[in-house]
Every structure is written in C-alpha cells, then in structure tokens.
Amino acid sequence: MSLALQAQPFTREQCVAGLRAAVSILEKWQASSEQACRILRISRSTYTRARQRDVAWSVSLDSDQMQRISFVLNIHATLRMVFDNPENVYGFAAMANDNAFFNGRSPLEIMAQGDMISLYETFRHIDVLRGAQW
Known part of the structure; x- marks a missing residue:
C-alpha cells in the first residue's frame, strides 16, 4: 500500500x-x-491528566x-437528540435498562466491559432511539 493511501495519524x-x-461526558454520565x-x-494517569483542564499536556492515541x-461522542450526540432535559441526557447511561440487549444492566456497565463490540453495540442500540435503522 502506498504511503498516500494510509490513514494519517491524529495530531496530539x-x-x-x-x-x-x-x-467530560463520561464524568457527566x-x-x-x-x-x-x-x-x-x-x-x-492519562485519565487523570485529561481531567485537568488548566494543565497543558500532550498525548498520542x-x-x-x-x-x-x-x-x-456519538452516543452523547444521540442522547441530546432524543432527550430534551439534561437529567435524561446525562442520566440515561447510568440507568438500568430492561431492553433485551441490556438485560437490566446500564449502558455504562455494557460499555465498561472494555471490548470494542460492547461499545459499538451500545451505540447501535441507543442510536435506534432516534429512529436509526440498522
């Protein structure tokens, strides 16, 4: 593959x-x-530095x-489209959910399993709330 076709890394x-x-969003959730x-x-340590707004630092991800x-960010944007009040926008992720996918667990519990598929599926199931078709 030529260098021109490779994805460019993100800047620091x-x-x-x-x-x-x-x-910031995760804290609000x-x-x-x-x-x-x-x-x-x-x-x-990276999490702690990211929380310090007034400290200049650099990270490569x-x-x-x-x-x-x-x-x-996309889950947050979807919740902002679905709900009008901040209590639901920021509270939804921590609420137990009886939807078959969540099975009584909160979206945060599912996402915190740490694997990419749990994060993706959580996004997909929340995105359906705004009428997205998968």
Whole structure:
C-alpha cells in the first residue's frame, strides 16, 4: 500500500481535545474512573491528566482509542437528540435498562466491559432511539 493511501495519524492536539471531551461526558454520565479507563482503553494517569483542564499536556492515541472516543461522542450526540432535559441526557447511561440487549444492566456497565463490540453495540442500540435503522 502506498504511503498516500494510509490513514494519517491524529495530531496530539486532536487526541487531547477528543480525550478531554470524552472524559467530560463520561464524568457527566457518572462513570467511575475505572469504567472510563476501560471504555477509552487508557491508563489511570492519562485519565487523570485529561481531567485537568488548566494543565497543558500532550498525548498520542492510537486509532482504536480515537474510535472509542468517537463512540462516546456519538452516543452523547444521540442522547441530546432524543432527550430534551439534561437529567435524561446525562442520566440515561447510568440507568438500568430492561431492553433485551441490556438485560437490566446500564449502558455504562455494557460499555465498561472494555471490548470494542460492547461499545459499538451500545451505540447501535441507543442510536435506534432516534429512529436509526440498522
């Protein structure tokens, strides 16, 4: 494959901005630090630095980590489309869900299993709420 066709890596600035946005959302969803680290596949120290808004730092993330960030951002965007009130936008992820896929577990519990398919399937099932067809 030629170098021109390979995916370009994300800049460190893009990584920091994406990670900080995802961590902020996960905090508003009331995810524990352990859950957030498993969902985003990051270390505890990276999570701690991402929470520090007034500290300049740099991080390099791989495509898997950036895809995980993208899922968190897209789930958040979907919840904002579906719900009008902040209590549901930010509370939904931590609520037990009796839908067959969730089987009484919260979306956060499913996502925090740490594997990409759990994150993807959680997004897919939440995206259906806005009328998406899969």
